[in-house]
Amino acid sequence: MAADMQKPSPPGRWEKALTRSYWWILFVGILVSSIILREPLGFWPSVALTVAVMCAFTLVLARLATSEREARLLRDVERGLIECAIRYPKALPGSLSSRWERGFAEVNNGTIKFQPVFGEMGSPTGSVRKFGELSSHGLVDLPRKKPAELKRSWKIAAIGTDKGELEVATGEAGLTLLSRHAV
Structure with missing residues (x-):
């Protein structure tokens, strides 16, 4: 569904x-x-x-x-939407799941719905992925060589979900929204 x-x-x-x-x-x-x-x-x-x-x-x-x-x-943050990038930190190194994927996420009632974005001005396209049972594991240090998908002011939050570990990179307003909805 x-x-x-x-x-x-x-x-x-x-x-x-x-x-x-x-x-x-x-x-x-x-x-x-x-x-x-x-x-x-x-x-x-x-x-x-x-x-x-x-x-x-x-x-x-x-x-x-x-x-x-x-x-x-x-x-958008006031409506529960954040511009972000996600990745699965426990994925095999070099796999597509281990790379950052930019998009928009709707954070609401302990769930994150993520939809990727293609292109700089593109609207979200593709299938929506839903993650539930959010638990915050704190901030993660930025890698020495910052990936191109991450914006300059973004920080990375480690989030536990019903589908495993997830790293979400977003700005301060997005991190605040995530912390309010994660346990």
């Missing part, structure tokens, strides 16, 4: 703009540098000015997208 799960809040307009902006910013920058600014400024000054404007635009867009993303994720 497939478990249903809440959908996370959709990305805002600044988040979408940042994700989609990389190609068109580069295209517009090359166009402006080679056609409009090359004649009056020369080659190198036009390239330098274009790169500076592109960097400034990207930084402003990233700042707007980051604040919008943090607000969206906090709204």
Whole structure:
């Protein structure tokens, strides 16, 4: 029987703009540098000015997208949803189960429902995995070489479930939510 799960809040307009902006910013920058600014400024000054404007635009867009993303994720935590990554620490080394899998988890009444995410802006897809009988085993030290699937500020919590040991990596708000629902 497939478990249903809440959908996370959709990305805002600044988040979408940042994700989609990389190609068109580069295209517009090359166009402006080679056609409009090359004649009056020369080659190198036009390239330098274009790169500076592109960097400034990207930084402003990233700042707007980051604040919008943090607000969206906090709204999700209030609904019981966290952005996280999970792995099975007792799986065979090198197996797919021993790798981190990013997604969203719904934490509610001593259970975790996890659904993986594919792509940076993708919505959760795939089957929902349900873990019950949560018991907290505390925080786990981060590995020396942080996996690419984990975000910079995330911490790892060891959780005991009805299906065995589980490690959940998430931010502070997610860890707080997990600790409230684990015994």
